[in-house]
Amino acid sequence: MEVHQLRYFCAVSETGSFTRAAEREQVAQPSLSQQIMKLEEELGVRLFDRLGRTVRLTGFGQVFLPRARAILGELKAAKDEVAERQSSVSGPVSIGVIPTIAPYFLPLPMALFSRKYPQASMTVAEDVTARLMDRLRGGQIDLAIMAMPMRGHDVESFNLRTERLFAILPRQHRLAKKRKITLKDLRDQPFLLLREDHCFRDTAIEVCKRARVVPRVVFESGQFSSILAMVGAGLGISIVPEMAVEQRPDCTFVSLSDDRASRTIGVVTLKGRYLSRVQRAFLAHLQTFAQKDV
Amino acid sequence: MEVHQLRYFCAVSETGSFTRAAEREQVAQPSLSQQIMKLEEELGVRLFDRLGRTVRLTGFGQVFLPRARAILGELKAAKDEVAERQSSVSGPVSIGVIPTIAPYFLPLPMALFSRKYPQASMTVAEDVTARLMDRLRGGQIDLAIMAMPMRGHDVESFNLRTERLFAILPRQHRLAKKRKITLKDLRDQPFLLLREDHCFRDTAIEVCKRARVVPRVVFESGQFSSILAMVGAGLGISIVPEMAVEQRPDCTFVSLSDDRASRTIGVVTLKGRYLSRVQRAFLAHLQTFAQKDV
DNA sequence: TGTCTTGCATAGGATTTGACTATGGAAAGA
DNA sequence: TCTTTCCATAGTCAAATCCTATGCAAGACA
Numbered sequence: 001m002e003v004h005q006l007r008y009f010c011a012v013s014e015t016g017s018f019t020r021a022a023e024r025e026q027v028a029q030p031s032l033s034q035q036i037m038k039l040e041e042e043l044g045v046r047l048f049d050r051l052g053r054t055v056r057l058t059g060f061g062q063v064f065l066p067r068a069r070a071i072l073g074e075l076k077a078a079k080d081e082v083a084e085r086q087s088s089v090s091g092p093v094s095i096g097v098i099p100t101i102a103p104y105f106l107p108l109p110m111a112l113f114s115r116k117y118p119q120a121s122m123t124v125a126e127d128v129t130a131r132l133m134d135r136l137r138g139g140q141i142d143l144a145i146m147a148m149p150m151r152g153h154d155v156e157s158f159n160l161r162t163e164r165l166f167a168i169l170p171r172q173h174r175l176a177k178k179r180k181i182t183l184k185d186l187r188d189q190p191f192l193l194l195r196e197d198h199c200f201r202d203t204a205i206e207v208c209k210r211a212r213v214v215p216r217v218v219f220e221s222g223q224f225s226s227i228l229a230m231v232g233a234g235l236g237i238s239i240v241p242e243m244a245v246e247q248r249p250d251c252t253f254v255s256l257s258d259d260r261a262s263r264t265i266g267v268v269t270l271k272g273r274y275l276s277r278v279q280r281a282f283l284a285h286l287q288t289f290a291q292k293d294v
Numbered sequence: 295m296e297v298h299q300l301r302y303f304c305a306v307s308e309t310g311s312f313t314r315a316a317e318r319e320q321v322a323q324p325s326l327s328q329q330i331m332k333l334e335e336e337l338g339v340r341l342f343d344r345l346g347r348t349v350r351l352t353g354f355g356q357v358f359l360p361r362a363r364a365i366l367g368e369l370k371a372a373k374d375e376v377a378e379r380q381s382s383v384s385g386p387v388s389i390g391v392i393p394t395i396a397p398y399f400l401p402l403p404m405a406l407f408s409r410k411y412p413q414a415s416m417t418v419a420e421d422v423t424a425r426l427m428d429r430l431r432g433g434q435i436d437l438a439i440m441a442m443p444m445r446g447h448d449v450e451s452f453n454l455r456t457e458r459l460f461a462i463l464p465r466q467h468r469l470a471k472k473r474k475i476t477l478k479d480l481r482d483q484p485f486l487l488l489r490e491d492h493c494f495r496d497t498a499i500e501v502c503k504r505a506r507v508v509p510r511v512v513f514e515s516g517q518f519s520s521i522l523a524m525v526g527a528g529l530g531i532s533i534v535p536e537m538a539v540e541q542r543p544d545c546t547f548v549s550l551s552d553d554r555a556s557r558t559i560g561v562v563t564l565k566g567r568y569l570s571r572v573q574r575a576f577l578a579h580l581q582t583f584a585q586k587d588v
Numbered sequence: 589t590g591t592c593t594t595g596c597a598t599a600g601g602a603t604t605t606g607a608c609t610a611t612g613g614a615a616a617g618a
Numbered sequence: 619t620c621t622t623t624c625c626a627t628a629g630t631c632a633a634a635t636c637c638t639a640t641g642c643a644a645g646a647c648a
Contacts, residue, residue: 001369003296004635019595031636033596043376046568049433052448052644053595056433058568059385060376067372071365075295078361082337082354091353139343139350153615154346274340274352298606312625325607327626332606346615347624447644593646602637612627618620 003075005039006068008032009047013065017055089278090119096132096144097124099223100200101265104243105160105289106145113285120278128197136270142279145286147199148266159266161291163242165207166253168227170234176252183211183258190236191215192227200263204239207261297369299333300362302326303341307359311349383572384413390426390438391418393517394494395559398537399454399583400439407579414572422491430564436573439580441493442560453560455585457536459501460547462521464528470546477505477552484530485509486521494557498533501555 004025011021011032018036022029040047047061057065085091097106102124110122125132125141132144137154150157167186169176175185193215194201208215218236221227224244231238232250241263245253267286269275275283305315305326312330316323334341341355351359379385391400396418404416419426419435426438431448444451461480463470469479487509488495502509512530515521518538525532526544535557539547561580563569569577 001297001373017595018597027635028637029595030597030599030638033598034635037597043373043380045376045380045570049564049567050596051431051564051566055596059570060379060568063379064372064376067368067375071368071372074361074365074368078358078365079295079337081361082339082358085354085357086337086339137345270343270345272345273343274354276339276353313623321606322608323625324609324627328606331626344625349625589648591646591648594644596642596644598641599639600637601639602635604633604635606631606633608629608631610628610630612625614625615623617622 001039001042002035003072005035006072008035009039009061009068010065010072012036012048012055013057013061086277088119089117089281091121091276091278092142093120093122093279093282094141094143095122095124095282096135096141096146097126098129098132098144098146098199099126100194100198100241100244101145101147102126105265109286109289113282116285117278117281120282122282129199130197133268136268139270139273142269142273142275143283144268145265146268147203148264150266150268154271155268156271157266157268158287158290159264160286160289162262162264165204165239165241165256165261165263166245167256168231168238168240169252169254170231170237171250171252172234173237173252175254178254180257181254183208183213183256183261186237187213188216190218192219192221192230192236192238193217194224194227195220195222198222200241203263207239207256207258210260211258295333295336296329297366299329300366302329303333303355303362304359304366306330306342306349307351307355380571382413383411383575385415385570385572386436387414387416387573387576388435388437389416389418389576390429390435390440391420392423392426392438392440392493393420394488394492394535394538395439395441396420399559403580403583407576410579411572411575414576416576423493424491427562430562433564433567436563436567436569437577438562439559440562441497442558444560444562448565449562450565451560451562452581452584453558454580454583456556456558459498459533459535459550459555459557460539461550462525462532462534463546463548464525464531465544465546466528467531467546469548472548474551475548477502477507477550477555480531481507482510484512486513486515486524486530486532487511488518488521489514489516492516494535497557501533501550501552504554505552 008021008025011025012018015021015024018033019029022032025032036047043060045060046058047064049056049058106124114120114122125135127135129146132141132146135141136144145160148157148159167181175181193204205215219230224240227238228248228251230236232248239256267283269283302315302319305319306312309315309318312327313323316326319326330341337354339354340352341358343350343352400418408414408416419429421429423440426435426440429435430438439454442451442453461475469475487498499509513524518534521532522542522545524530526542533550561577563577
């Protein structure tokens, strides 16, 4: 049973003639006759009575006609729905983001995109890098915003921006008045860092290592806001990326002048993953937020 | 968009692999890949993400899958319904019959057939020959039981039986005591006949004509029962076929001994008309009621 | 009634298309 | 690093569809 056989069958039913049906379906009349006969053969019944020059549905034909029409209609509907989803910038966009980026970078791009494409339904999954990569590979998220570089044969990425790192000190700290400090200056200070699974912890430790400083970690947390509060209370110092810098009465942020004391963030997608139009649009939208490297 | 493409698509979705889908669908893997790609091309979107050795539905694929399944299901349902109707002796049988046969011949065959095939739903249309033929050609009835011969290039027929004609006389009539009479004996008698559109009127007039008798018609009716009552009341005489003979206190039936004073009834179907299994079964059933010609 | 027209079926050749085998490349596992 | 697995590509083949030409039978019309 083939689609064109159903089309031909409906055409004959509607025109009441093989010849006119063939014209309508843009085929030669014998071809159409042949396909109708094949359909009748497969079903094991005659669908039309050939009465001289008039053609009329048999009882079986009458039973079969509405079903054939329904099937053709649903074929079209299936195609239309896909086309609709393809042409309109709408549908789901699932975004993964690490906690040290989420609250600082994401709100503005999302708000603007949502205003531009109200039909897009964005969902955000905030998680640490390793689990984001699992979700990306598992298809639960379409893209992930995280620290670069992210190597992997099965992923593609582009950078969004590179930001300087800042030391965060209690306001009364002796170093808090300097315009610039280096990591060397922070040697021997008690460090407050993120927990192990946060990649920014690795970034912080890495820059310390390059400055030949071994941080003495006295506290670990899952979010910067806890660390800021702790630093404000004078429990130690920490390092944060530029986007986490904020005005606080109890803390002072001082830019680190060390070479390469920076972090780069970017967008990661799964190689070979097909993205819908709205998903591609969001990626392009993110690219407009990319800044030249510092 | 072809049926086998939908089948292949569902197979890949369900097995999660082109290779296993190809095995299940009994085709070579490249053929299946080719058809999937063709489907994707027609829809204008990718349906699967080919991620290394795993294959996963895209968002479009997830939208398309339930629709594809539904279409395949309905194709099967359409086929099954036709097969069901074909295999079972059930469904409609529309029977046409002329009024001078209906009450005498039809009840027994219908009752027996209905007992044999309770699923058959018979409907009877009682009408005169001309209108029955219209209905037959119009497809409103499947077969007609009427007087033979019924010539026509577009019809087929077979005889059921040939019955003698009887004169019907008032019980007090001078001819009522004879065992046999001829039409000549009825010359000058007032005739009660059926109305013009009834074919038995033509039959009666025809046999009179052959006997060189011109009937003097004093009453016309649409049914034998009226005529019998009139004859019983002494208003005249009439001619009826054997199956209309019945015991009445006021009438006497006497066989007409004229040559060819008979009527033949039979079954007519439309040439080229496809009959369902139950319709063919009813035709065969009627043939078992055929009697050898008198 | 005979002729012409119309409409579906049949026949045979041409084209398209779906399927096959062989093979390549990339990813996953040993 | 080597092997295996899996999908894609290339090229050939067979089958199915479509085409034109023609036959046949039923209506239409003179």
